[in-house]
Amino acid sequence: MRLSAWLCLVPLLGCQADMSQAQVPTFSLIPLQAGAVELQVQLADTVERRMRGLMAQAPVRHGMLLLYETPRPMTLWMKNTPTALDVAFISPDWKISKIQPMAANSEDLHGSPGDVIAALEMPLGWFAANGVKVGQTVRSCQALPISCPPES
Numbered sequence: 001m002r003l004s005a006w007l008c009l010v011p012l013l014g015c016q017a018d019m020s021q022a023q024v025p026t027f028s029l030i031p032l033q034a035g036a037v038e039l040q041v042q043l044a045d046t047v048e049r050r051m052r053g054l055m056a057q058a059p060v061r062h063g064m065l066l067l068y069e070t071p072r073p074m075t076l077w078m079k080n081t082p083t084a085l086d087v088a089f090i091s092p093d094w095k096i097s098k099i100q101p102m103a104a105n106s107e108d109l110h111g112s113p114g115d116v117i118a119a120l121e122m123p124l125g126w127f128a129a130n131g132v133k134v135g136q137t138v139r140s141c142q143a144l145p146i147s148c149p150p151e152s
Contacts, residue, residue, distance in 0.1 A: 030143035035136035063122035071115035078106040084124035089116045094147045
């Protein structure tokens with residue numbers, strides 16, 4: 001009886017493994033400007049994509065913009081993220097309000113300095129190396145028109 005029960009479960013376990021692989025979100029690349037630097041980043045604009053983030057991506061080929069529909073406080077951690085990162089929290093007016101380093105595979109919490117619309121995660125040291133600082137603007141007029149002021 002035990003053997004027959006296991007034989008019935010084995011195919012289901014295989015399906016479960018396939019389902020978990022199918023649930024890994026995919027990320028589209030969007031053009032982004034941070035300060036004066038133009039780059040391509042992955043867009044995490046759904047709950048599933050934001051939860052997955054840069055987990056298990058090593059090396060990090062493209063940074064990631066974690067985007068919310070409305071401004072809110074944001075808290076990040078680095079569990080299962082094998083690459084140390086810097087995060088820039090982006091205020092509702094699309095200016096960088098804080099840049100903070102985050103250690104790889106850490107469960108330390110990194111909170112925004114208030115309500116933010118997004119966070120930009122890049123490899124550790126990227127912001128300093130590219131001269132991108134607090135107070136500078138982040139934009140993606142093509143992919144995220146809301147990040148660009150209307151022309152007058």
